[in-house]
Amino acid sequence: MNGKEHVVGKSVKRVDAFEKVTGRAKYTDDLCDKSAYVAKILHSTIAHGTVKSVDTKEAESIPGVVKVVTCFDVPKYYFPTAGHPWSTEPAHQDVADRLLLTDKVRFYGDDVAAVVAENDVAAAQALRAINVEYEELPFVLDVQEAMKEDAPLIHENYPGNILNHTTIRNGNYEEAKKEPGLIKVEGWYDTPTVQHCHIENFICYAYMEQGRIVVVSSTQIPHICRRIVGQALGIPWGDVRVIKPYIGGGFGNKQDILYEPLCAYLSTVVGGRLVKLDNSREETFASTRVRHAIRTHIISYVRPDGSFAARKIECFSDQGAYASHGHGIAAKGMGAFPQLYPCSNVEGDAYTVFTNKSVAGAMRGYGIPQAMFAGESHIDDVAKALGISPYEFRWKYLMPKGYADGFSKNVNYFDTFHQCMEKGKAHIDYDRKVKEYANQTGDVRKGIGVAAFWYNTGVWPISLETSSCRMVLNQDGSIQVQVAETEIGQGADTVFAQMAAETLGIAFEKVHVMTVQDTDITPFGTGAYASRQTYMAGFSIKQTASLLKSHILDTAQDLTRHTKESLDIIDGKIIREGDKEILMSLADLAEEKLYSLTNNGHLTAESTYQAKTNAYSFGCTFAEVEVDILACRAVLKKIVNVHDCGKLINPQLAEAQVHGGMSMGIGYGMSEKLLFDEKTGKPLNDNLLDYKLSTFMDHPELEGDFVENYEPTSAYGTKSLGEPPVCSVAPAIRNAVLQATGVAIDEIPLTPHVLFCRFKEEGLI
């Protein structure tokens, strides 16, 4: 039997492995012309105020300085920055509150002026020579303070600094909580401001060509970038061309439009010359985007058997100074609350609140890591209050099989949570260890924590979900694949190639994915976010490959005189289905078709798939910690994530995703926090020395495991995995510390300082 060999499901080597390990892969800076002008931004040195004047005279006289522009020079087109699909309905559009430069500064690091110079040194000198006169305003750094009536108003149209407030009202919380015999469990859970810390800081360059603007950018969202640069400059979107090379990580920060519009504008004021804008690490921390710090208040009324009678949640999300992705993140986080542990009576309120701090935007997990820290910490608190094992509690009350969400139409098709939890339990030897660690009394104690998570895939039905694909057949039977879903380091190109090879019936090596995207020619799509790459691109890849296959088989019918319906493509050969006889190679067919003097043609296919589905991904984390109580130090000894992200296209890449996410989750839980000076609003640890990013040195062997339930809504049975691995790590660690010490710590990161305070409160030290 000459059946097809499957490439989907195999751990084939990354298509870009060699380029990346040899350092040959070209990133934005590598591609930038040697003739580039250098742009640098003058950031505000106060947290809130009005720019009275900017004196650029001295700066302009510095040799090598080409141009200085200030907030008073730039066009006044307010634009949004969120990497969301555009909506033609104004009500669904993102908040347009940014200008290229601003004379009302709202955070320490806001953008006041910019210089273009012939080189880095002149640009840096010019920045120092610019004199800005501010009228300072009172500022506010804390969300609860910002909501007070007398708080400084950051944006005119947002009283109470509230960007948005959404609610959940299911059943009747107030009535339900009156049921006799209920146990009330309440907690406040705090998550920190953290930064993405992608290795490649944000960088872009721009130049003019034939009257249009070309922007080469390290962005996750080239087609969205095109639109926003057009909006920011007030020019037709087709006059903007965005090119995306390899990028050194994004994690959601590059799902915002950062300085592409400014860079593009700067090119226009220097006659269209190439201008490069390369952020420093400090700028990346202070002036790009951070993860929303969310303070969550949860009250649960629980029956003695553990079932929930009534639940209430309040989320206060720190937006920082500008809207960016807006309320979506807090709303998404809160949205998980009634789904994960269904309860008939739920009251929820989520507030997204402006403060005079660095702007919060998208970051891997998009509200779910915050929500899971609060929600899954709270579950352990509930279990503790009831005296039930936290594992058993989850086993009993987590979203049941068959649960369907009314809004997204997502369905929990399988008994996934149980499968994941069982797998994780076995993996970490949970039962034995829980018993072993049951009655510890020493200064060093061990514990195992567990936390679950829920994550969806893509943005439907909130926003547009669409993916387009084009394929081109070459003379040797190989193809090119173009999609707008973007390789940002996660391995997307590799799985795209696998899926295309699978459907077309050719070898994986014969698929060339166009990794450099160019909005002028790359089919339309919205980019890398919402863990949508494989799920969404899968639709258009399968559809387009099928279309190309159909064109190929039409040609095969013509050349072999067999009916199209009796033919197939297996391993790059046209075969007769009945007896698997090889009739001709795809290479011969392609060559004949391209050069035929009688019936020539260029075999390509292109199509758009609009998805109107979404899919749940599920999973859990088991973490084992050793806590040295006197040293106030928790050490992570073992950790395992178990995921159901449907069918794995490439198990090795899937596991790599899990490792990366776990590492980020460990930093989130144990060490990372961006601090702001309370007196000035200045970021205090905006560098990789003082900001304690989780590294290889900080974690044990990272272990990932999978439950593969073929997702029925998906083209290749797959669903989200990009963000899920970060979601349940921090609460699992926090719960492990609780199990080890009996101390519930409702704030991350679990630094020695935090442990010291709590251990002292609880009388352990």
Add this chain to the structure above:
Amino acid sequence: MNGKEHVVGKSVKRVDAFEKVTGRAKYTDDLCDKSAYVAKILHSTIAHGTVKSVDTKEAESIPGVVKVVTCFDVPKYYFPTAGHPWSTEPAHQDVADRLLLTDKVRFYGDDVAAVVAENDVAAAQALRAINVEYEELPFVLDVQEAMKEDAPLIHENYPGNILNHTTIRNGNYEEAKKEPGLIKVEGWYDTPTVQHCHIENFICYAYMEQGRIVVVSSTQIPHICRRIVGQALGIPWGDVRVIKPYIGGGFGNKQDILYEPLCAYLSTVVGGRLVKLDNSREETFASTRVRHAIRTHIISYVRPDGSFAARKIECFSDQGAYASHGHGIAAKGMGAFPQLYPCSNVEGDAYTVFTNKSVAGAMRGYGIPQAMFAGESHIDDVAKALGISPYEFRWKYLMPKGYADGFSKNVNYFDTFHQCMEKGKAHIDYDRKVKEYANQTGDVRKGIGVAAFWYNTGVWPISLETSSCRMVLNQDGSIQVQVAETEIGQGADTVFAQMAAETLGIAFEKVHVMTVQDTDITPFGTGAYASRQTYMAGFSIKQTASLLKSHILDTAQDLTRHTKESLDIIDGKIIREGDKEILMSLADLAEEKLYSLTNNGHLTAESTYQAKTNAYSFGCTFAEVEVDILACRAVLKKIVNVHDCGKLINPQLAEAQVHGGMSMGIGYGMSEKLLFDEKTGKPLNDNLLDYKLSTFMDHPELEGDFVENYEPTSAYGTKSLGEPPVCSVAPAIRNAVLQATGVAIDEIPLTPHVLFCRFKEEGLI
């Protein structure tokens, strides 16, 4: 009436005008990475011989030298170099006689070894340090000598050094010439070896990416380049990617594959690192391609009324050392002979003969400038012999209206020749001046010459004619256009934009032609040659724009609820045909379609058009000269070309084409000739100081005029104009000298040296 405004036919500004005049347009060298290794070629210093050994030891020890490869190292895949569409039939394939480097050198300048170094200096030092030991062989530089039995054999399989010999046998020449009363006119006409002298020498660079070879090259034929690099390296063609930036002229030289295969190979031997190969002017002269020198022998038997009874032509074409475009050029030139002045009894023989000289390949006109020099000089000789005005002779006997060619199916649909000649005659005030110059006797005499030409469009039915196009609609109603026909300086991108705008009904400025071509994504097409760009691309542009328009109107039907059939696009707006009411802008339609939550789609269109037509272009040149007999100097005083290339898409660009061609024709007729040392075969004037390229200083005001007969086989009524302007210039000048002095000079260029010899022979001095 809100009718369409036509953009086809308007002299809109070139799309690349600003980029080019400001020096901002990026050519191959501008795009090359700063990390590039430099490759240089060691060329043979003998005209014929065998390489016995190459000592590279010293070269390899030079600091900065990375790799030295010799003719003994390279793979032995013989490959063709001609920029012709591939044929899957071996009999129609070009001669594959090249290797990357050769141990049998066949001309002074052949390729023996190559070095890759970190910089230019090290590479140049290494070349000087390589020691080659040759076994010299006798060589031959003259075509007639090369055909002799005892001549040195240049290629084993070509006895008599004859690459090919084709014949014409119409009627019975031998019998027909016996008709009583015939006047016999006989001549030998010699054209020189000239070089294209594009401003940008040949340059390319290559590197490996994901196991494939990427070649960025100044080529006219990116898709053909992909195929030939694959053939030369023995790898699948899909493993090669060719990118073509702006190019600084080609004129046919870059319709050959020059050093792309070698450069690609060199990258593979240095681990895929980027290797740049930048030819010097000397290399461009000696080692790329030149125009075939053709010696033509014509005998005409003419009746006293001027009608031809029998004619014979023999062409001896100097191929140089390798086949390149092979016999096609001589064959095409001879093919014009029986068509231009139809005669029932014609005998023709064309020989293409190898010599030990620089390789002849394609050059603007592809055999027709040589053929027109011979044929149109001969017509003046005939007219003189008969005592008829050369103008009157042509008026009477040039190809009549309605003439159809049996092979190409080309038809002379209009009375074009008469229209062109009348226009040219009036333009130059022919009748008055001919009378004025009738009886000159002084040392300085004036004369007017005329010559006609014939040229076809594209290569059908000899080879494949195909063009593919893709269009992408943007949110603002603008589009991108991708075709494989290439901008090589002639303005192709501009007329492509005009044609697309015309058919789609949008503004010219809203069409963005993708000038940088990339074989991975640019739809298949064969490139810039055979004056096929506008004619061939026109088909696929019209077809694809119609397809895109159809998609747009489907969407318009959906959005406006009017039937598609009642709608049209005018000036970027969807209108109702009945009352020309504007229903919506194309921008609004595009935006709605791209972002629709109900029926989203990415509007693109792609299609291939295989042309099975060809089209005659016609025209003539009138030249006025002043000859200083004692100084042996002819000065061109006035010149006008009149062309019928069908409808002009862009009159200003058309005229620019004519000016460029005339300048090249003037150099061909008056000053240019590449000389070879008879003792060594070494090119003697391989630089722009000693080679007398025609420049602005050498010619009078260049004047072009047009007859616009809408070509019925053409998508936009247009046909070839790229090559025609060079075709009839030299014979017109030669005939003007004949009219001025009575001396027929059958050899170009008409240098003082040639004039001196002929004037002396004729007793004028």
